[in-house]
Amino acid sequence: MNTATGYLDGLLQGQPPASALSWLNQLRANAVDRVAALTVPTTRDEDWRFTDISPLTKFSFQPAQEAQPLAPAAIEPWAIGEAAARLVFVDGIYAPQHSFNRSGIAVENLGAGFTSHAAAVQAQLGRLAAFERNAFAALNTAFLHDGALIVVPRELALAAPVHLLFIATRKHAASYPRCLIVAEPGSKLTLVEDYVALQDEAYFTNAVTEIALGANAQVQHVRVQRDGAEAFHIANCAVSLARSSRYHAVSVALGARISRHNLGVLLAAEGAECSIDGLALIGGRQLADTHTLIDHALPQCSSRQLHKCIVDGAAHAVFNGNIMVRAGAQRTDSAQSSRNLLLSGKARVDTKPQLEIFADDVKCAHGATVGQLDVDEVFYLKSRGLSETAARNLLTYAFGAEVIERIPVASLRQRLEASVLAQTEQRP
């Protein structure tokens, strides 16, 4: 019923009404043009070679027109006690009654930010997450409306985290979360971007996050994707780093039937540093795909990356990590590691750590491993009295915990550790 071309046009139905802001209408219109010109990617596209997204096109998704009312207790399981501010979105629609802001800085719905922070928003929105050749980023931009806007003022360090919570409640709903984070020079922010579900039917989350770090700014970005079992989750995250700024990301993918996370980090000035950690823990028929691009555009930047996949059942994990060192980006220091654990005979992993280097005075290393649990380690634990299952579960948990431990928000870290432990223990 849905050809790849017509499908995207079908998704364009239910766009937000025209805004009073002409630049915003123009941006949406440009995005609509691109959606019309692009098609749903197929496995013939190098970028989607291992991820067949065609199951998405079997459904027709519509954006929700109003937020589903939720009892405060419904939110409680996901609350982060340390949070200084929280924005809640239900099926993509801002839910002020569940949100709060005690941070003293601008943490608000993007819809309001279009006018309250017009200069910052206009300067950044849609600039980092290019949608020229990216159908899903274009689609999100066409629906620009609700979302999160965070502006951390110059030299301000916000110690407590900001929690962005996206809750899916409706079957066959499409949501287009959009986050814009501006960390002004010398500022500091910890951000939790959190996708959860209250139902198990198919829905479609198509998120775009843009993060701009000013000189010497520091952003810690935790991304947790625990969507429902039948969900489609596509996310494009674009980060730009100014001089001597530092970006640390920890992404954890647990949910969704098919998920795809594109993370682009542009080291746009000297002395910038990033560290990117990821964990995909999947089973059943899940597919989790992570594509990262760490772009060393200028000299003297450093990057570290650790990506881990634990794959059970007939699940399929994909990792494509590209480290680009542009001409002139001398004294780049980059290290990347892809580690994969296959737990079952039908599990599959495709990993492609790539280096593209156009400068000679650089230190770049990458490594990848795929395997099962170390026989000697399992034996060691068994020799200390653990059962085979307990030994394997413990080691599997430890494999994933290396990434989870890097989450800088204690309560979230503990909760995720518990849920990874529970997930590994479910195994027979």
Add this chain to the structure above:
Amino acid sequence: MIYQDSKTLLAVRDLHASVNGTEILKGMELTVRSGEVHAIMGPNGSGKSTFAKVLAGHPAYVVTGGEVEFDGRSLFELAPEARARAGVFLGFQYPIEIPGVANSQFLRLAYNTVQAERGKDELDPLEFDDFVREKMKLLEMNPDFLGRSVNEGFSGGEKKRNEILQMALLEPKLAILDETDSGLDIDALRIVAGGVNQLSNKDNAIVLVTHYQRLLNYIAPDYVHVMEAGRIIKTGGKELALELEARGYDWVGAEAEANARASA
């Protein structure tokens, strides 16, 4: 040690040098006679390491003025490898790692090149192996180092010992040791210093470039120079190093400034 009637090995006069267009050395003066041990101290950025590299001929540094005479001839007429063959040795602060090139192979090539220059016999791999193992004992080095790639995967202390081993093999007339003490624990420092002391004799000279006094507890300098802003602003005996350790560097600058004002 200071000897009577020893000959001048190194004479540096009004040396100016820059890197990437920034002048680092601004009128450096130094005379070193054979048999002597000199220490050049100074705060970070004073130009100590630049001075060492300029003497050895690092291509990134451009000499913009002054003269350096080494063993009776102008140093700047010689290419870096010719300086090494003539007897100038630089112990690197950060020795370079050369993956895949066996240390023994590298050491033998260097040794034979210098031997040939001096009109002496070159050694074949077997002879060289015996010879180098003797020298390694001096530095308490494990012979395993011969089979490993040059400096690759060496700890900081191992790299520095490897530098001194090269000095022992090449028997230079002038050894400039750039921050040889940095990154060494106390045992390694003792071993390295012991090696240097054994190599010191009345025909050669040693210039120690260092930020800290601690190396000088093991190698007694005849002269201690303080560098600041690209030149030597004070020279004294080994007691000066202790005074610097106790009082820091700031007072030397202040004193030099006061002296300059007084003489003006």
Add this chain to the structure above:
Amino acid sequence: MSTTLQNLVNQPYPHGFVTDIESDVAPKGLSEDTIRLISAKKNEPEWLLEFRLHAYRQWLKMEEPQWPNVKYPKIDFQAISYYSAPKPKKALASMDEIDPELLRTFEKLGVPMNERAKLAGVAVDVIFDSVSVATTYKAKLAEVGIIFCSISEAVHQHPELVRQYLGSVVPVGDNYYAALNSAVFTDGSFCFIPKGVKCPMDLSTYFRINTQESGQFERTLIVAEAGASVSYLEGCTAPKFDTNQLHAAVVELVALDDADIKYSTVQNWYAGDENGLGGIFNFVTKRGLCKGVNSRISWTQVETGSAITWKYPSCILRGENSIGEFYSVALTNHHQQADTGTKMVHLGKNTRSTIVSKGISAGHSNNSYRGLVRIAPTAAGARNYSQCDSMLIGEHCGANTFPYIQVNNPSAKVEHEASTSKIGEDQLFYFAQRGIGAEEAVSMIINGFCKDVFQQLPMEFAVEATKLLGLKLEGSVG
């Protein structure tokens, strides 16, 4: 055959001399008629003509691959001549009958065709443009049952073997250039080592492109029966032209139970000048099938030439416990582009593969490693270890690493490592400070970097490779 074609066949084609030797060159262009012409000239059996036509029809439906990380102007396949042979071509009873001009050409290239003045114990098959002109040591090899001859000869002498194995590893429609080769290949080497025989000497093929407008499409087939083993060497050169020549070869290796094939290449096709003018387009398909249990195929390549190199010597590890190896040094300078690597496809249980790739980039060149390690669901206990190191010389070149790792069996273990290093001011200064000059330092650093690959090469090849790398890098360092 049409009369026009008949006329063409009988006409002399007097153009395209570099070695001063008369060549028989087919008219430019590609069609079924061209293929029939080639087949007729070689007096081929009907099945081979069918093989060619089948490949050609597949090729017509295929598209040129766009995914390699190389850029070049579109190739006009109608501007190429698909057959070029030194003339007259007749069966030679001994080396003494070879055109002396040809002998001199190869002597200049250092290829021993004269058995009395040979390099110690290497049998050589010599391919000049499209045809095999000489094979040495044939008789001696025949004593132990080894067949080593040109593939054209094998088609006539051993049709059952050729028919059984030709296209069995690289099917005619495998990829664009393999299909083209299958349609138009003119000659190449054939080598068959019967059961239990260890080949007493290294076998070698030397390829020479001589004619400016001809492409070279050779086809090599090596079969090692159960328990057999062979070491095979390949060298290539071409004269300097300011146009590009296409070289689209196919090499197929088959190793049965416990067989062992070692295939070494030193590729030095003309690379174009320092501005990137001219040079060979080297689009080659090389693949080995470890068909039997405990079989082993090992590829070693030193790639220094060609304007563009696009090749992935691969191993299909079907037999249980079979082993695939790939050792590669690829050097690019000036405006050369290389996209090379390997594919290790693990199908059988407990199959093992090793990949060691060393890329050296200098000048304005671009050097990519592209490798695939695929562990099929059937390949329980499979192991792979890959190491891909890049060395950059100067700041205008590129070094890329694209490893594709696909694992579908949980008991497999795959490890990949990559690193970069450089030859720059600081490295050379360190050597200089120990009295060692730049030239010697570069040679020492390069040799150290490539050591793991060079030690896989037969001695003479290793020496040649070392010299070659030194020559190629002259003037790009220091």
